[in-house]
Amino acid sequence: MIPPDRTPTWTGRVRGVAEAALPPERLLPDTQPAYVASWIYVFGVLTLAALFVVLVSGAVIALAGPAWWHGSTVGHFFNSVHLWGTELFFAFMVVHLWGKFFMAAWRGRRAMTWITGAVAFLVSIATAFTGYLTQQNFDSQWIGTQAKDGLNASGVGAFFNVLNYGQMLLWHVVLLPFVVCLLIGGHVLLVRRRGVVPPLPIGDEKP
Amino acid sequence: MFGLLLSVFSLDGRPRYIHTGWFLISVANLVVVLVMLALFALAIALPFPHGGKDE
Numbered sequence: 001m002i003p004p005d006r007t008p009t010w011t012g013r014v015r016g017v018a019e020a021a022l023p024p025e026r027l028l029p030d031t032q033p034a035y036v037a038s039w040i041y042v043f044g045v046l047t048l049a050a051l052f053v054v055l056v057s058g059a060v061i062a063l064a065g066p067a068w069w070h071g072s073t074v075g076h077f078f079n080s081v082h083l084w085g086t087e088l089f090f091a092f093m094v095v096h097l098w099g100k101f102f103m104a105a106w107r108g109r110r111a112m113t114w115i116t117g118a119v120a121f122l123v124s125i126a127t128a129f130t131g132y133l134t135q136q137n138f139d140s141q142w143i144g145t146q147a148k149d150g151l152n153a154s155g156v157g158a159f160f161n162v163l164n165y166g167q168m169l170l171w172h173v174v175l176l177p178f179v180v181c182l183l184i185g186g187h188v189l190l191v192r193r194r195g196v197v198p199p200l201p202i203g204d205e206k207p
Numbered sequence: 208m209f210g211l212l213l214s215v216f217s218l219d220g221r222p223r224y225i226h227t228g229w230f231l232i233s234v235a236n237l238v239v240v241l242v243m244l245a246l247f248a249l250a251i252a253l254p255f256p257h258g259g260k261d262e
Contacts, residue, residue, distance in 0.1 A: 037257070039250035091239070095247050 027192055036196050043096035044191075050089035051184065055177070057082040062173060067136050086128055093121060105197040113190040113197075120183035127180055130172035133162055144168075 007013060060078045061068060069079035097117070106114035129147075133140050144162045151157055161167055223234045232240075 037255045039253055039255055040247075043250065091243055091246075095243055095250065098247050099250070 022189065022193055027189075029192075032196065033198065035199050040099040041196065043092050043099060046092040047089060047096055048184070048188070050085055050092055051180075053085035054082060054089055055181075057085055058173065058177075066134050066169060070136065082131075086131070090124070090128070093124070097121060100197070103197055103200060107197060108194065110190070110194045110197055113187060113194055116183050116187040116190060120180060120187055123176060123179050123183060127172060127176035130168045130176060133168040134165065134172050136165075 007016070057078050061075070061082060064072075064075060068075035100114070100117070129143075132143050133147075147162045148157070151160065151162060160171070225232055225234060225237060
């Protein structure tokens with residue numbers, strides 16, 4: 001294998017950069033520092049688990065169409081799994097956010113880790129919002145008509161019309177989940193690169 | 208027992224709200240927020256099993 005700094009191909013150079021940034025033992029570590037043995041460090045992976053449930057249940061709903069749950073008990077079951085998976089996803093993510101905020105988790109060159117997490121949270125809210133708009137019931141009509149004026153006043157109505165069901169459905173099942181997964185994937189890779197943030201020091205210790 | 212729980216957490220009836228001045232929140236949302244705060248406090252306070260070994 002040609003060393004990455006001598007390879008003429010862009011794929012070889014990308015491999016070199018990736019291996020330097022995330023060597024295998026850092027990408028998939030088999031040990032963690034002692035301070036990670038705390039329940040507050042569990043909520044990140046709980047958020048990922050809930051996201052997995054949301055994606056799988058959403059894929060099942062997509063197979064039969066979004067109106068499936070209105071007339072089928074099986075569809076209703078998967079719709080409920082999708083809803084409660086989302087509720088748990090947000091609950092775990094907010095507790096994770098609280099823990100990291102009070103830990104000042106942006107310390108030690110972890111600013112991008114914090115920023116990608118915060119932006120993933122905001123994009124997740126937009127994703128859940130478009131989900132409420134695609135329920136195909138009076139609730140989604142009510143939410144759409146209540147939201148349109150505020151969103152149109154902000155100027156986004158030109159390309160984000162909450163009363164356009166087809167557009168909202170595609171934002172919900174394609175565009176926004178793609179961005180959420182991209183951000184969360186980047187967030188996890190940054191956690192691997194910089195390591196899990198240690199607790200705040202006690203007394204005169206410097207972070 | 209189930210009927211009692213249903214009467215407290217029923218999602219089918221009219222929602223109940225707590226409204227004081229500018230502050231307005233549904234009881235269901237307030238319960239969720241309180242549960243999350245309790246979860247946060249427990250996650251900090253409870254010891255982690257097999258924890259404490261420096262690796």
